[in-house]
Amino acid sequence: MKTLNVAIIGYKFMGKAHSNAWLQAARFFDLGVKLNLKLACGRDEAAVQKFADNWGWEEIETDWRKVVSRDDIDVVDISLPQHLHYEVALEAAKQGKHIFCEKPMCFTVEQALEMLAAAEKSGIVHYLNHNYRRTPAVQLARQLIDQQKVGKIFHWRCAYQQDWIVDPDFPLTWHLQKETAHAGPQWDLNSHSVDLARFLVGEIQSVTCLTSNFITRRPLAGAGAATFSSGTANSEEMGEVTVEDAALMMVQFEQGAIGSFEATRFATGCKNHLTFEIYGSKGSMRFNLERMNELEFYSLEDDGENQGFRTIMVTEHSHPYISHWWPPGHIIGYEHGFVHAVADFISAIHTGTKIEPNFEDGLKCITVLDAGLQSAASGSQVKLTH
Numbered sequence: 203m204k205t206l207n208v209a210i211i212g213y214k215f216m217g218k219a220h221s222n223a224w225l226q227a228a229r230f231f232d233l234g235v236k237l238n239l240k241l242a243c244g245r246d247e248a249a250v251q252k253f254a255d256n257w258g259w260e261e262i263e264t265d266w267r268k269v270v271s272r273d274d275i276d277v278v279d280i281s282l283p284q285h286l287h288y289e290v291a292l293e294a295a296k297q298g299k300h301i302f303c304e305k306p307m308c309f310t311v312e313q314a315l316e317m318l319a320a321a322e323k324s325g326i327v328h329y330l331n332h333n334y335r336r337t338p339a340v341q342l343a344r345q346l347i348d349q350q351k352v353g354k355i356f357h358w359r360c361a362y363q364q365d366w367i368v369d370p371d372f373p374l375t376w377h378l379q380k381e382t383a384h385a386g387p388q389w390d391l392n393s394h395s396v397d398l399a400r401f402l403v404g405e406i407q408s409v410t411c412l413t414s415n416f417i418t419r420r421p422l423a424g425a426g427a428a429t430f431s432s433g434t435a436n437s438e439e440m441g442e443v444t445v446e447d448a449a450l451m452m453v454q455f456e457q458g459a460i461g462s463f464e465a466t467r468f469a470t471g472c473k474n475h476l477t478f479e480i481y482g483s484k485g486s487m488r489f490n491l492e493r494m495n496e497l498e499f500y501s502l503e504d505d506g507e508n509q510g511f512r513t514i515m516v517t518e519h520s521h522p523y524i525s526h527w528w529p530p531g532h533i534i535g536y537e538h539g540f541v542h543a544v545a546d547f548i549s550a551i552h553t554g555t556k557i558e559p560n561f562e563d564g565l566k567c568i569t570v571l572d573a574g575l576q577s578a579a580s581g582s583q584v585k586l587t588h
């Protein structure tokens with residue numbers, strides 16, 4: 203059986219979620235190849251060694267350029283903050299490595315075009331980890347749409363609400379600085395929501411967006427400060443927040459529907475509250491990531507007096523991915539979408555096929571997000587040219 207040697211670059215939150223997926227995929231899916239957790243890379247040698255020991259990565263490296271140029275590496279997993287995606291992905295593509303890259307893809311449309319061109323030129327499998335697409339309930343929503351159970355879609359309503367920086371003492375982490383994040387929730391959260399909208403409704407042709415800042419200065423980050431975690435001993439010194447705190451975007455879809463996207467880290471009480479609603483000519487659907495095993499469905503095909511939103515428990519073996527896991531009602535979690543992504547990514551490599559979302563999807567997503575920032579800056583609608 204062929205072995206694929208995987209290297210992961212980055213070892214924080216996404217490094218953890220991806221490592222779990224690289225380990226679990228072979229245990230729950232018949233991949234057709236053997237996965238070898240060959241190498242973990244990060245600047246802090248002691249930290250990445252501890253990470254590698256915990257997850258079973260064979261070797262460590264502190265220089266990503268050495269990783270992507272090694273002949274014995276087949277797959278590069280980019281689990282880094284987004285300001286590093288472009289440079290690493292370009293070099294990994296040039297070296298012919300299959301790429302499993304975290305979202306959001308990069309900073310600009312130009313970077314996305316270059317990443318896509320390099321990946322296509324090398325003939326590699328390139329995947330952009332919008333992990334929520336591989337939530338069984340989201341896949342079921344797509345099946346119901348494809349079966350015309352919702353009919354023509356009129357409305358898309360989506361909100362991705364978190365609250366981890368509502369505390370003014372939360373420090374100035376990389377997510378809150380333009381040079382490392384490019385933008386705030388418009389990039390970090392609306393990238394997920396736009397990907398889901400493209401997957402479930404279709405392409406977007408125009409965007410109108412506004413953004414807001416609620417806290418403009420924060421203490422400089424001390425030790426342990428990270429996503430969702432304020433760490434300790436943050437500095438007395440303050441720094442400027444250089445990205446938006448919230449974004450509100452309205453879009454026109456090419457197929458005629460209109461859509462709204464709310465993205466914020468100031469929705470107090472909402473932890474990872476990604477919700478969408480789809481309203482169509484024959485029915486409607488509602489999804490809430492914090493209740494990710496459920497999909498609410500309304501059908502005009504039900505008898506008149508029996509019409510109403512029903513909650514589908516998406517845990518039957520006939521539902522997407524579930525047959526690989528547990529009996530009905532034994533729910534799955536956040537980490538399972540990453541395992542589904544690894545399984546589908548390896549299948550794409552093994553069968554020489556494409557996987558979605560990939561860098562082409564990423565380019566279309568970045569185009570929408572960037573149009574949103576342009577609209578917020580100008581105060582006008584921005585029409586997209588694909």
Ligand code: SOE
Nearest residue numbers: 215305364390391394429474
């Ligand atoms: C922080 O907002 C974050 O970790 C995002 O970067 C992830 O993409 C999201 O899935 C959870 O929240």
